[in-house]
Amino acid sequence: MNTPRRQFVRTSLAALASPTLLKAENKADRINLAFIGPGGMGTNHIKTMCKRTDVTFSHVCDADSKRAETAAKTIQELTGQTPKVVTDMRRVFEDKAVQAVLMATPDHWHAPGAIMAANAGKHVYVEKPCSHNLREGRLMIEAAAKNKVCMQVGTQSRSTAACMQVIEKLRSGIIGDILVTKTWNSQLRKNHGHQPDSEPPPELDYDLWLGPVPKVPFKSTYHPAHWRWFHHFGAGDFGNDGVHDIDIARWGLGVDQHPNRIIGQGSKLFFDDDQEWPDTLYCAFEYDIAGKTKQLIYEQRDWSPYVQEGHENGCAWYGTKGMVIGGKAKGTWEIYGEKNKLIEKITGTGPDLAAHHANFFDAIRTSAKLNADITINHLSTALCHLGNIAARTRSALVFDPAKEQFAGNVDASKLLKRDYRDHWAAL
Ligand SMILES: NC(=O)c1ccc[n+]([C@@H]2O[C@H](COP(=O)([O-])OP(=O)(O)OC[C@H]3O[C@@H](n4cnc5c(N)ncnc54)[C@H](O)[C@@H]3O)[C@@H](O)[C@H]2O)c1
Structure with a gap:
């Protein structure tokens, strides 16, 4: 076909x-x-x-x-x-x-x-x-x-020129061996309040919208757009905006495999509403690659629109000879060498959909x-799922990258997949 x-x-x-x-x-x-x-x-x-x-x-x-x-x-x-x-x-x-x-x-x-x-x-x-x-x-x-x-x-x-350019610089060894990357997602999200179950609007075929997921009553917060804050439909802000940032971070770190160890801590510190995912989340991932270890760190504060290093959402790569800091929204990236010397600034555009x-x-x-x-994005989206699982189960997780399984954590293993109802689209 x-x-x-x-x-x-x-x-x-x-x-x-x-x-x-x-x-x-x-x-x-x-x-x-x-x-x-x-x-x-x-x-x-x-x-x-x-x-x-x-x-x-x-x-x-x-x-x-x-x-x-x-x-x-x-x-x-x-x-x-x-x-x-x-x-x-x-x-x-x-x-x-x-x-x-x-x-x-x-x-x-x-x-x-x-x-x-x-x-x-x-x-x-x-x-x-x-x-x-x-x-x-x-x-x-x-x-x-x-x-x-x-x-x-x-x-x-x-596919955005400035992002591609900064990755090329990282690959060229401009900051030496990159051992750690940190990415952050900080912005002010909405309070959705507490909504009762209700009838879906007449124009919405809610059964079709739900598809193969378990049949739960409609809430006005689900459709449109706010379904992403609920376990059945989305992956919280880690899978929402965070996935863009962690994808760039992993790309720059140069790791093409799943992590071996994951820790995560996440809670609702700010919003009192129906949202099920944490508004505040910190995850750390460790990769074992050819006898060396690299770390990737993710921070999320969904109530704090204050810039870090000049960016609400950003990435920093720490190498043995320097550091690169920037953010996808502004499309600017600064490269620092030894003694904190600014070597180069890449100035581009925000994400280029076209x-x-x-x-x-x-x-x-x-x-x-x-x-x-899909083979590339699966590795980045998996970080959102793995970090979310570590936070939900309050566990330090050991992961087998080849088998895509946890070592001996039954509660965490259950969250690697989902239950579907009897439906033509069930997997
Ligand atoms: N790449 C980006 O920068 C970016 C930005 C925002 C959103 N997104 C992604 O886009 C997707 C949609 O997000 P959104 O904010 O537009 O949500 P939305 O709720 O506004 O839109 C989703 C649409 O899908 C429709 N839909 C649901 N089930 C359907 C079905 N079975 N068949 C056909 N249509 C169905 C809904 O009715 C709705 O119109 C999400 O995956 C989100 O993560 C990506």
Whole structure:
């Protein structure tokens, strides 16, 4: 079922010379893409992607019919195209003309949706965190490999020029051997209060929205957008904003494996509301690599929008000959050498969504490497899951990176996967 990829490898020389953007008039060479879950972030994707002339927007699919209609209208206004409007993603997967999907649903749908899409031969751009739990990430890797489809994850800093530049500097050895990296996520989040169970709004097919997760009563805080603060649907702010920062930190540290040891401490120090994940969290990960040990540290304060080293969210890499400090939002990175001498400042832009889309389409058309392939993001998203598990079980955890299992902690092991209800999308 990998026809689209082969088809595009056969494309014209002109297209190969400029693979990211085919001429609008080459309708046959456009990629047919369906948007699944065009909510808050999905709308950002639509607005950015509608500037491209090499994509046909075949469908918009949302469990919330109002949101699906709004998305279709936006696409119509921006491109003149009229995508089909559906609520059930199976209608997208069964359409042979669809070559790629963009999944911007809540996290609990990422793996079930992406795996079904891959099994139907579609290339997938799936939002971060790639999975709701660690097991799902592994299943996504297997599905992408088995079906030979591209699976890009929405950590767009991986395609952002300034970020790529700072990583290149780190790889060149500019600060020596990097032994420790620290990343922080500090900002003021919202208090959601205490909401009673209620009826879902009439435009929302709540059963579809829940999908394969256990059937729990609706709360107005779940939809839209605030589902991420609840265990059933998201991974708290670690999986939300933290995953971007820890992904950059791990990338710069240069580790392509899971950690061996994890500690975590997390609680609600500030918010008195229904949110289930900690507003304050500290995790430390230790990696054993070829006889050496490296450490990665994550800090989160969801009530403290005060900058650290000039950045609300940032990263610092500590090497034997210097240090690099910066943040993805401003796109600025400072490189310090011995005696705290500022050697260089990299000044760029914030995260570049358009470049990440371009990388996805290049990979489909030309077999270019995906910058945030599922195999890459699984390692970063896993840190969110592992840190969250350490904090939830209040344990110091020993992890087997190859088996993706804890050594002898039954409570922690249970949280590496989830229970599904009897449902067509259960994994
Ligand atoms: N890359 C980034 O910088 C970035 C930024 C924000 C959010 N995100 C990610 O985007 C995703 C969506 O977040 P959001 O804030 O837009 O949430 P949201 O709740 O606003 O949007 C999610 C949409 O998915 C729809 N949906 C739910 N179940 C569905 C189903 N079965 N079929 C079709 N549609 C379904 C919902 O109705 C909703 O419209 C999350 O994974 C989030 O982590 C990424």
